[in-house]
Amino acid sequence: MSDIKETAASLSQELRRGTIVLSVLSQLKAPKYGYALVEVLQAKGLRVEPGTLYPLLRRLEKQGLLTSEWETTGSKPRKYYVMSTTGKLVYELLCDEWQEIQASIESLRNEGEMGNG
């Protein structure tokens, strides 16, 4: 039983992994710092490890989807990330893709239900 749970957990993690970028971009139309992003995503039921998110933000910046700026006026210095123009374009494309995947999966699942029922 615990084997099945483990397998399911690892598969669902795999499923979620691909959606992280889309989720992150969706929240970066306005500048946010890393941990604020972790909290926003968590509030929406999407748990992302900070140890995964922080390097990911850097990678997205390197790929030109995000820009960053250190904000040092507050009590502690924080690095704020925001979508670049390229980032917005990519985000649109990813959203379209997401819609398509969702539609495809839905129709596959419905067909599966009917076939089995």
Next chain:
Amino acid sequence: MVEQKMKVDRKNLVERYIFDVVRRLPGKQRADIEQELRGLIDDMLTARTGGMMPGKEDIEAVLGELGRPGELAAKYRGTERFLIGPDYFDIYWLIVRIVMAATAFGITVAMIVGNITVPPQNVGLAIGQFFLDLFLGVVQAFAWVTVIFALIQRFAGKGSAEKMKEEFRETWKPADLPDLPAAKTRIGVGEPVVGIVFGVIGIVILTIIPHLIGVYVATDPVTIIPIFDLDVWQKMLPLIVIICSLGIIKEVARLISGRYTLKLAAAVTVIDIATIILVISVFLPSAIWNGDLIPSLRAASDMTWAGDVDLEYIWSIVPMIIVGLTIFGNVIDIITNWVRGARNAVKV
């Protein structure tokens, strides 16, 4: 006081964590990631304690959540780093063991032969010297093979893997799949391995006991007349080792390729031509050969066996014969490789 001390300890744990992550990262990213991590850990602690002073358990929990410093640093780097990757590791491991074993074998043989022909003054010293040579030789064997494979990985491995990906993305068709190698174009493991073993033993013997490579005259005790001029030999030794190493590298290339291909033929051509040039420049000039060989021979032996043969003349053409045979052998090798490579390239 106690409060103060605890605060320092806590801070210390965080700083140790950050230091351990950051030291694994490239220099220019360090300062930035350090500041970022410090902010992150602070935010995580605040979220956990709701703004209260965090205790030791809180800090340990937060750092535990961030995970092993090495793994976090790897995520920041984005790529795995290795000296010799999985593509080459099997063959590297095979060769490193062969070369180390062959080196040990060669050194042992050289020690036995050397000490039998010239009995040592001090047996204990000779045994000590043997183990020292053995150790240094095996370490060097390991180091050189590793360096060569690291270079192959760096230049052939990564470059070609990326190029291959490009090609696959753009133009790959199933028809491009290589044919199954025909029996004659396949290179087994045995032949290259034997070649490597001989190359390594050659290096060891040519380095340690060149003075024993010579004509043995049955006087009492045995007179050994070296065929090489040992002073010149010592100066030329690096080049001689390179010649043997080229032969070993060629066998490694054959082992990695696993079949005759045009690419392998090109590599073999470069190596063989370099070998020919080196052999000509080292062995064709008379300086490296022992000019006193024939006079010494006449002095040590009555020479009745020689009859009327003109020994001086024969000795004078030996360099040309050696060089000629080397050129001949290498040219044959080049032609063979191109013919077989072409046969593999054209559909059988």
